[in-house]
């Protein structure tokens with residue numbers, strides 16, 4: 481049996497006069513003030529936190545810049561070591577074909593290197609055709625080296641050569657190489673501090689290293705170490 485709702489019960493939508501009056505009670509006013517205070521405190525903390533984050537980011541950045549420099553240097557050293565092996569492989573292919581070493585002028589320290597002259601021998605311009613004067617060093621016009629992007633020295637004293645990956649204000653420098661000219665299967669270590677130590681190889685190549693100086697061996701990058 482259903483009981484009709486008494487007409488005296490207040491509806492949910494219409495607040496009682498007592499509840500309406502309590503909106504402006506001192507207790508609720510205090511609670512509103514607290515909310516405003518908390519809101520303003522949160523804004524202040526956000527600013528402080530932002531500053532802290534900026535400082536931490538600054539410190540991290542300051543730590544990362546030298547680390548990034550170190551990583552970049554290691555990458556270039558690895559590149560130089562790989563390129564020194566490319567020089568060795570190119571020379572070996574040449575020798576296999578012609579049964580001798582190419583006749584290239586000295587580049588530095590009494591050694592020949594990957595100068596423009598060397599690159600022209602190892603990477604002849606085969607588009608010039610048969611009427612062009614052929615280099616007697618590579619009269620068969622065989623390509624022993626493919627010059628990839630960034631290998632060629634763009635400017636400076638050694639322009640056109642196959643440069644190591646280390647940039648310098650006077651331009652990059654070529655690799656040097658030493659050959660087993662007496663055919664005993666060994667090359668004398670070109671580092672004078674190694675006391676004439678023999679390296680078991682037909683040809684070795686090295687880069688002047690990040691300092692661009694062939695004589696400072698501590699940073700030179702070699703094909704045999």
Ligand SMILES: [Ca+2]
Pocket residue numbers: 659660661662663664665666667668
């Ligand atoms: Ca030898």
Ligand SMILES: [Ca+2]
Pocket residue numbers: 688689690691692693694695696697698699700
């Ligand atoms: Ca050096």
